[in-house]
Amino acid sequence: MSHILFVGIDVSSKNNVVCCLPEGDSAKPLSRFTVSNDEPGVLTLHERILALMQKHNLSSIRFGLEATGCYSSHLARYLESVLSFSPCEHSVYVFNPSLIKVFKKSHFLDAPKNDRVDAWFIAAKLRSGHLPRAFTWSESLAALQRLCRTRFHVTQCLTRETNFLLTNLFLKFSSYSAGPFGKKTSATSLAVMEHFASVENIIDMSVDDLVAFVARCGKNRFENPQDVAQALQKAARSSYRLPKAMADAVNLAMASNIRIIRSLQEQAKSLQKAIEEHLATIPQTLTSVPGIGPIFAAGILSEIGDIQRFPNQMALAKYAGLAWTESQSGDFKGVESRLIKSGNRYLKYYFTEAAKSVQVHDTVFAQYFSLKAAEPAKYAEKRALALTARKLVRLVDYLLRTNRLYEPREVIRQHG
Structure with a gap:
């Protein structure tokens, strides 16, 4: 029956x-x-x-x-x-x-x-x-996942719009990359792109007026606005010149780009605040790892869900797309292997980006990354980052299962 x-x-x-x-x-x-x-x-x-x-x-x-x-x-x-x-x-x-x-x-x-x-x-x-x-x-994790995926979408759109803006920027101001702004989409940098119709306007402006403009747009945060103004004029002098019809078209395109970028930046800030507030209501220990902030922790938690649905850390790594293919038959065993193409692309993104941050802030992961990057292999940096992300999977799996705070290896050995 x-x-x-x-x-x-x-x-x-x-x-x-x-x-x-x-x-x-x-x-x-x-x-x-x-x-x-x-x-x-x-x-x-x-x-x-x-x-x-x-x-x-x-x-x-x-x-x-x-x-x-x-x-x-x-x-x-x-x-x-x-x-x-x-x-x-x-x-x-x-x-x-x-x-x-x-x-x-x-x-x-x-x-x-x-x-x-x-x-x-x-x-x-x-x-x-x-x-x-x-x-x-889980209602809380489902809501957090929706917020994290929306922020991921916004940041991807922001990257695309920024790249498109930079193509137009080279036409308008070809030596801008040699200028004083490291981040091209900072508030002051966007103000310069928007305010000046051509490089000639920057060249013709007096240094005092340009210093005042930079100080006002930068809200007096520059240590030496005069150096910024002079570097800006120097870059303008070495740039290509555009004919008027082309310059008008480029300015219109850039103005559209800048409006979109500012809107996306505001949305990203709003989502980040909502994610941090939501994460604060969920018990977790991932943020005890140096380099893992609220955004990385929220993204990893929301995509993993209940850690008990994975029998071990190897299953979690495979779900995150951080496992390697195997090619073996008889006495033959392939020397090179690639990352599998399946897996959760959001979780893979958060583990990879978190690994970049952790290897900067934590000595254990920094040593491991340096060791792997020094090994003779194709794409050594990318390989080292993938292996570091795989190491991070083991740590995250352990922390979620035990609900313990992170202790670096040296600390664990001292107490052992």
Whole structure:
């Protein structure tokens, strides 16, 4: 007598196609139906599953669906924590679509691609075993993840706009990079780009007036504004000159860029403040690591979620895309290996950027990075950074599982 119902759900923006399989080897579904991907639809799904459980005297339910971003998030949350299937036990599993694709090919090379077939294979995967850890939903981490991903999107847009601005800047002021501003998108730098229509205007302006302009835009933060003004005029004298029609077009393009950049900078600041406030409500010890601030800690925490869903630090590294391919057959073993292409791109970004910061602020990681960078290898710096990020994965895994503060190796040895 069967006791478990395996429910595969193929999710789309409008509909959820459902296939229910019994235990055993039977390929015939107990039920197939389609519901809308909204709250009335999931309530209908709930009613039909309960009726099916009662009809066949089943005691446990396993739901399976592919991770399809925003389209599957509501359904997974409702099934896991909003809807009640008592007295039946139930669990929800969210699969990487690549796993379902490989599972499908391993059974039928020429299986058709449609929603009904996909739902059947999701249910079959549930029935076959070797499942990931059951899906759990945390409101605080889900909210933090949304904030972190939005900030990531804003910073990516800011980088693209900045790069485009710099291409126009070279046309207008070709020697600007030799000028006094290290950060080209600082408030004073943007004011210079916006205020002066051409390099001639900078050259013709008196040094005293230019010093006053720099001091005013820099809010008197420059130690020697006269040096800044002179460096600016020197760079202007060595720059190419543009004809008027071209100069007008470049100025208009740059003005548009600058408005967008300022808006994105404001949004990034607003999101950073919200992330820091939200992180303060979540117990964590990642910020005890030198070089990991609130943004890196929030990004890593929100993408990992519950650390217990990973059996060990190797599984976490693979999820973060910080594992290496292996090529071995018989007596042959490949010498060179590359990072895997799968994994969570957001988590990989946060681990890599955090590794850059940690190796600057922490002596243990600094020594490790220097050691790896000195090894004779292709792309030594990139390789060293990837290995440092992989080392950071082990540390983060340990801190999250033990909820302990970070202690450098030297301190641990002294107390040992």
